[in-house]
Amino acid sequence: MKPIKKSNRTRILEYIFRNAPVSRATIAEQTDITPATVTTTIAELISEQIIVDLGEVEQNDNTPGRKRVLIDLNHDYGYAIGIEFNEKHVSFCITNLKGKIIEESIFLTTYHEISNITEFIIENVEILVQKKQDIKDKILGIGIGVPGKINNNNKELFSDSNVWKCFFPEQIKERFKLPVVMDNNVKCMAMGIYLFEPQKSPENFSFFHLGIGMYCANVINGELFKGENYISGEIGHTIVKVDGKSCECGKNGCLNTYASERWLIKMARILIKNNASVILDSLVKNDEEINIEHIITAYNLGDEVIRQYILEALKYLSMTISNLSIIINPTKIFLHGRLFEEDTIFKQFQVYIEKDLNFIGDNYFSNIEPVRYRTINGAVGASARVIDAYFINE
DSSP states (O other): OOOOOOOHHHHHHHHHHHHOSEEHHHHHHHHTOOHHHHHHHHHHHHHTTSEEEEEEEOOSSOOOSSOEEEEEEOTTSOEEEEEEEOSSOEEEEEEETTOOEEEEEEEOSOGGGOSOHHHHHHHHHHHHHHHTGGGGGGEEEEEEEESSEEOTTTOOEEOSOGGGGGOOHHHHHHHHTOOEEEEEHHHHHHHHHHHHOTTTOOSSEEEEEESSSEEEEEEETTEEOOOSSTTTTOGGGSBSSTTOSBOTTSOBSBTHHHHSHHHHHHHHHHHHHTTOOHHHHHHOSSGGGOOHHHHHHHHHTTOHHHHHHHHHHHHHHHHHHHHHHHHHOOSEEEEESHHHHSHHHHHHHHHHHHHHHGGGOTTGGGGEEEEOOOTTHHHHHHHHHHHIIIIIOO
16 A cells, blocks of 8 residues: 655644644654745645634743744634444534534444434434534534444445445435545544544554454554555454354454453353352343443452453453554554453553563553543544544545
């Protein structure tokens, strides 16, 4: 895959997104674009009201010389609509250019329960926009994050669910007269961290999501790594145990069959059906009610069988993430998922990952950190994909 040559305007906008407030001189120095070109481009951006001039600002580093003239992004120049579908909920949001949520709506339902995906999107985007009529003309596009696999060449969505047969992005595009971008929801979340949280996200990082299934998005030199086809990122289907349990993909021993929420919930349901967990029995009326919150509660209350299941999952997760560290060697690895957010469980995971990565030295495992789990994260990430595609790289 040949890298796409970016225009000076795009490179300058990217730098401002990640480093503002910043001076023209710093932009020129860090991007290797001539000062004259930077000055001309910034003038155009200011005239278009995309950039604002903050005026002279005192130096913070005690260096001599005149005050710096800083510029910043006009956060409210434009807005983006983000949508995420996953196995637990569907979320919609409108954000400004820096990821501030202007409006949101969350449905605690799975996409499997929606009869017509396209109609559902159109109806709820209309409701969202009606609430914010004052910014309607500033909306840049609609981003949709989906849990399926997407072919990068023809944007075809691969999914076992029949609901996506009623998914027609062109109808959404036509209805709102806005561009529509679709991507894997975890890749969207990775872009969200990159664009909206530059203070914590380096140019090279991995974003590992653990939920009903698993996925790992990689950002390399500030770009989402896409690979040649849809399999890039399917880390849940890497083998962690030779001749292990059968996976839905047809292989044996995949990480999904030992560490996903789906697997943990399956094991918990078996325990309840066999009356093998007094603690779980006390938390739910029947096995169908079980979710990851009940499993975490049982773990913290001392359920020994659940504890063993989670410890096994953490060992395989540690093995996978340490392998990821060695093969890709990203500057940072973000861990996203309810299990990683639970302090007692994450501390145990740290014990395993420190042991697995101890040979590297330099406390490399300190570059692995959990990301706050929020139901709106995927939708905000989809909004970031819009801004990246139709504002920065237009």
